[in-house]
Amino acid sequence: MSRFIIAAAVFLSLATSSFAAQQVVDKIVAQVNGEMITLFDLNERVRGYITQVEKKAYNPDSPGFKEIQDRILRTMIEDILLKQEGVRLKVNISDTEVDSRIREMREKAGLSEENFTQQLRVEGLTRKQLAESLKKDMLKKQILGYMVQRKVVVTEDEIKSFYDANKGSLRVESGQRIGLIMVAKMDEAKALRQRILSGQIAFPDAARKFSIGPGADQGGDLGKVELKDLAPELRQALENVKPGGVSEPVLLDGKPVLLTIGGDSGQAAAKSGGAPDFEAVKDSIYERLYREKLEKQFTEYMDKLRAKSVIKVNL
Structure with a gap:
């Protein structure tokens, strides 16, 4: 041959x-x-x-x-059903509405556009992913508001009952308090890290004076964050950092950042017996119960949509 x-x-x-x-x-x-x-x-x-x-x-x-694949396929089917239902009901979420919602979130957090984008990167998200998630959520809420006749109501008695039954496991806030300093050059980051470690300047003061990243006005404080929710490169940089320590510089959006973990890491618990005051967790309990009721109605509504749709799965 x-x-x-x-x-x-x-x-x-x-x-x-x-x-x-x-x-x-x-x-x-x-x-x-x-x-x-x-x-x-x-x-x-x-x-x-x-x-x-x-x-x-x-x-x-x-x-x-396979379990994840099946679950996400179910979600994709729901997305299509909702989109089709939105067309039928003439419910539409425009890009302008989504952009307006993102702007509200950014302004509420007191962040510039650049710092907001950096904050998303810290959490391992892109603006496009946030916009897609918000659009689906807004469509879901509008359709529910349009189609579900009875209102979702959470009473004070329900909130108090939940508190009494679960106060031993309730926490005010979870995660670890993360601080971030972003500067323009790697040499600057290395030098600043040495100054902080040697005690010449405190991390919050250094953030206020030198940081060009999110949270600079708050001393670099990003609030309490679950480490698993951080961008992978930031999570890795913090692996061997003890509370009060400072990480080696790591690149985020092409700029070097320094990270620290606050001394009040972990779950903040309460006064006596580890239970927080009712007023401290009242709003979060309301949100939880409201979300559960809303999800229950959403599930029932989606079941009705499925029942009257032609769905073929071949996975």
Whole structure:
């Protein structure tokens, strides 16, 4: 067999296997009233969830992958059902409305546009991801408000009953208090770190004086954050940092940052017996009960939508 024929045979073999692989990747895993979801789109959503929410490496062979895949496919089906229902009811969330909601969040936090973007990066998010999440949430709330007749009501008695039954496990705030200083150059970050460690300047004072990042006016304080919710590079930088210590400089959006963990890390518990005052947790209990009731109504509503839709799953 000539070298040319061998090469052609190999090429055809690779092309065939590549085409087969493409068919597998583009396999239709679900149809919702005629609208399709492909395996590629599903796996991209799964990848984003695993790497950005669970902060783990994407591995289709890992235990639990199929469970996550099934759960996210269910969510994607719900998204399509809601979008179709929005069209039917003429409910639309414009990009302008989403941008306005993001601006409200930014202004409420007292952050500039640049610092807000940096804050999202700290939490491992992009503005596009935030916008997509907000748009779905706003659509969901509008449709529920449009279709659900009875109001979601949480009474004072319900809040008090929940408090009495759970006050032993309630906490005012959780996470670890994180401080951040962002500067323009790596040499500047290294020198500033040495000044802080040597006691020449306190971390909050250094943040107010030199930081160009989020929370500078508050001494670099980002509030209490769960370490798992931080961007991977920041979480890694804090691995060996003890409360009150300062991390080695690490790049965030191309700029070096220093991080510290406050001394009041962990869950802040209360006065006697570890239970917080009722007033301190009243609002958070209300939000929790309200969300649970809203989710219950949402689930019932989605079940009705599914029942009257044509849904085919082939995963």
